Amino acid sequence: MTARFLGVPPGRGSCPLTGPLPFDLIYTDYHGMQQMKQHMGLSLKKHKCHIRVIDTFGTEPAYNHEEYATLHGYRTNWGYWNLNARQYMTMFPHTPDNSFMGFVSEELNETEKKSIQQNKVNNMAVVYGKEASMWKQGKDGFLQILHNYMEVHGTVYYETQRPPEVPAFVKNHGLLPQHELQQLLRKAKLFIGFGFPYEGPAPLEAIANGCIFLQPKFTPPHSSLNHEFFRGKPTSREVSSQHPYAEQYIGRPHVMTVDYNNSLEFDSAIREIMRTQVEPYLPYEYTCEGMLERVHAYIQHQDFCSLEPPFVPTNLSRPESAGGSRVPGPLFVPLPNSTALSWASNVTAPAAWPPLSSLRLLVSQEGQSCVETCRSEGFICEPAHFRFINNKEALRRLEVQCDVVDSEVNHILPAFSVLRRECGLQREPLLFSCAGYSPKYRRLCPCRDFRRGQVALCRDCL
Structure with a gap:
């Protein structure tokens, strides 16, 4: 299979392309999608399954489904392409409904790591803020605390004179070329964020x-409800810190997340940082090998051009009794020492990727998304597994009491109301959503395990 980075495929206007495509996948972004729509016309619909959209902030299914988004207030300038949500590829694994593509960060060899540790300046801090505007609005308090302990360096862009927003005690290097910035970071003990960019x-x-x-x-947390930056983006995600990936997947001692408005907490964090020794660290998924492993798996296994056959639980091969008759055993069985259910090992699993051996079926609380539910148990939500739990058997095995089971178009389904004893299954596969939640419903959540350092892939995914 080949993959090329293209803006607009060959062919213009509304005339359909003829002959085989000279590529298998099209990696583009939202602007590229607009150009393709403009130049390809009706041809775009035929080839949409080949598209992968590089998407910084993530696109949730409710915003992606054009009709649903328009009817229910999720319409933005970015979503509504009616793609499979896994065709959107993000830089960080913050939206499990999408595919995590990531990027490559430079990996140091052991000699370089030792050199860095030997040459670290324990009281040197570099501020993450290249634009003078980032230094405005209430930064003086915690910067002064930082200055009490450390020499503060900045890389703020300027043309002729020092930006007045940058305090006099900050040693400003101006906007540095990448290799010079790397050298600065190799000396510094602390890299401090101002809250933006995200x-x-x-x-x-x-x-x-x-x-x-x-x-x-x-x-x-920052979101489209309370922060202008996220308003109009196709996500309801709540951002708990400047860099949630660093907070959740790396954490201490390499990452510290504190309340900057609490001067005692900030002061304590600086003193702890000065006492703490760390080695250079790069998560495997951001190494060259890690990204290639992940993208190779996507290219080999993700196919959005072939229609997925309907999942009918009664059609599955199950164990036979001594008399040769088929025994209707359960599809889902309890996991030891867990509230989750897994796929029954004695039932033939349909072909799927990720494989169903990775499935962990959980139930959310009211008002909780499947993203949160899965994370709370050490798993990640897997949208590809929704179609296998969107059935009455899953409800039955979870011992959900249903007076009525309806099939509807709603991005929180499959879900149920304990109070009303109402259960709902999803009728529109494009609306299977890890991100959806409702204060009145508990959701059926298809979680999965994942590889250490490679959250995009389950243990049996390779």
């Missing part, structure tokens, strides 16, 4: 160069 690559690069990353905790 989810950039720089914190990973700093941690890979032996820095501790200090970032602000957001209380309440």
